Amino acid sequence: MGRVPADLIPADGALVVAEIFGPTFQGEGPSIGRRAGFVRLGRCNLDCTWCDTPYTWDWNRFDPAVELRSEPIGAVVERLAAMAPEIVVITGGEPLLQQRHLEPLLAACAERGWPVEVETNGTIVPDDAIVPLVARWNVSPKLANSGVAVDKRLRAPALAALMATGRAVFKFVAADPAELDEIAAVVHAHGLEGIWVMPEGTDPVTLTTRARALADPVLARGWNLTPRLHVLLWGDERGR
Ligand code: SF4
Numbered sequence: 001m002g003r004v005p006a007d008l009i010p011a012d013g014a015l016v017v018a019e020i021f022g023p024t025f026q027g028e029g030p031s032i033g034r035r036a037g038f039v040r041l042g043r044c045n046l047d048c049t050w051c052d053t054p055y056t057w058d059w060n061r062f063d064p065a066v067e068l069r070s071e072p073i074g075a076v077v078e079r080l081a082a083m084a085p086e087i088v089v090i091t092g093g094e095p096l097l098q099q100r101h102l103e104p105l106l107a108a109c110a111e112r113g114w115p116v117e118v119e120t121n122g123t124i125v126p127d128d129a130i131v132p133l134v135a136r137w138n139v140s141p142k143l144a145n146s147g148v149a150v151d152k153r154l155r156a157p158a159l160a161a162l163m164a165t166g167r168a169v170f171k172f173v174a175a176d177p178a179e180l181d182e183i184a185a186v187v188h189a190h191g192l193e194g195i196w197v198m199p200e201g202t203d204p205v206t207l208t209t210r211a212r213a214l215a216d217p218v219l220a221r222g223w224n225l226t227p228r229l230h231v232l233l234w235g236d237e238r239g240r
Contacts, residue, residue, distance in 0.1 A: 008043055010070060010101045016042040017071040018056045018093060021239040023083040027230035029138050029171055029196055031117060037085035039076060039105070042068035044094040046121055049147035050173075052202055052236065056093035073101075077108045087135070088114045096124040106133035122170070123153065125161045137168040141190075143182050145175060145200070159190045169194040171226065175201075175210055177217040184221065195223040202236040 010016045022037035042064070044057035055062045080088055088109050095102070095118055109116045115135035120126075122139040139162050142153040162168040170192045172183045180197070187195055197218045199210035211227055218225045234240040 008064060008068065010098055012101075013074075013104065014070045014072050015039070015076060015098055015101055015105065016068050017076070018042045018053070018068055019239050020071070020076060020079045022080075023085060024240055025229055025233075026087060026089055026117070027228050028198055028226050030136065030169055030224075030226075031087060032226055032229055035084075035086040036089050037080040037083040037087075037114075038089045038091060039080070041090065041092045041095045041098055043097050044092055044121070045097060045123060046094065046142060046146070046148050046153060048142055050145070050200055053093060055238075073104045073108065076105060077112075080109070080114070081112070085114055088116045089119065090116060091119040094121055094124065096120050096126060099124070099127050099130055103129050103133065106130055109133075120162070121153070122162060123155045123158050125158045126165070131165055134165070135167065137162050137165055138171055139168050140171045140173065141186055141192075143172060143174070143179060143186070145173070145179060154186065154190075156190060159192065163190070163192060169196055171196040171198055173198050173200045174214060175199065177214055180214075180217055180221060195221075196226050197223055198226045198228065201228070202231055204232050204235065207231050 008016055019040040023035050026032055026034045026036045042056050055067045106116055110133055117136045117138055118134050119138045122141045142148055174197050197214055199207050199214055201207035201210055215225055230240050
């Protein structure tokens with residue numbers, strides 16, 4: 001563990017990390033409920049208004065010297081091994097901002113038999129070097145409800161590259177069934193398959209209420225619905 005460089009770029013053989021936590025459960029998407037070790041990387045290239053991990057990127061509200069650290073990859077692997085994970089989830093922030101430093105971690109996970117899921121906002125084309133080492137891409141394109149400009153949050157080349165891996169699912173955060181038309185437009189425009197809708201919410205009551213409202217309309221469109229298991233279990237507690 002060490003100081004984060006001033007420009008927040010990781011040193012060789014290290015990653016800029018916000019949190020490493022687990023064992024816990026993958027809380028969202030196709031692997032919901034699986035025992036997992038999480039690596040949450042620092043920094044993001046978007047600034048969604050409802051972001052539930054602003055401490056990874058919002059330096060108006062948080063201090064990067066407090067929130068982030070430079071962690072050698074060997075130390076990350078040791079922390080994960082202690083969790084005896086079934087899967088490893090690399091999340092953020094936006095983890096692909098550090099993708100040139102991810103290959104050794106992904107290779108170490110492969111050696112140990114841990115399938116890796118990478119959670120990304122779908123705006124960055126993944127490097128060829130890491131694509132074969134990722135078991136699933138959990139891609140979460142952002143809607144207008146994020147407050148991010150459309151040309152910044154929807155990048156056709158990145159979405160196409162992730163689709164082309166054949167191992168991507170696309171998870172959209174919605175607060176209301178009225179947003180499903182917007183999701184359908186994005187799905188159609190980019191030819192996406194493997195669609196999941198997840199209610200927005202960081203407390204169990206909000207999450208459950210929104211999930212119930214979304215359930216039938218999501219079924220009617222032929223898509224999948226995921227709750228956020230960690231929110232149902234632990235609210236917005238960090239590191240769960
Ligand atoms: S892309 Fe994800 S981590 Fe980045 S601001 Fe949006 S919700 Fe937060």
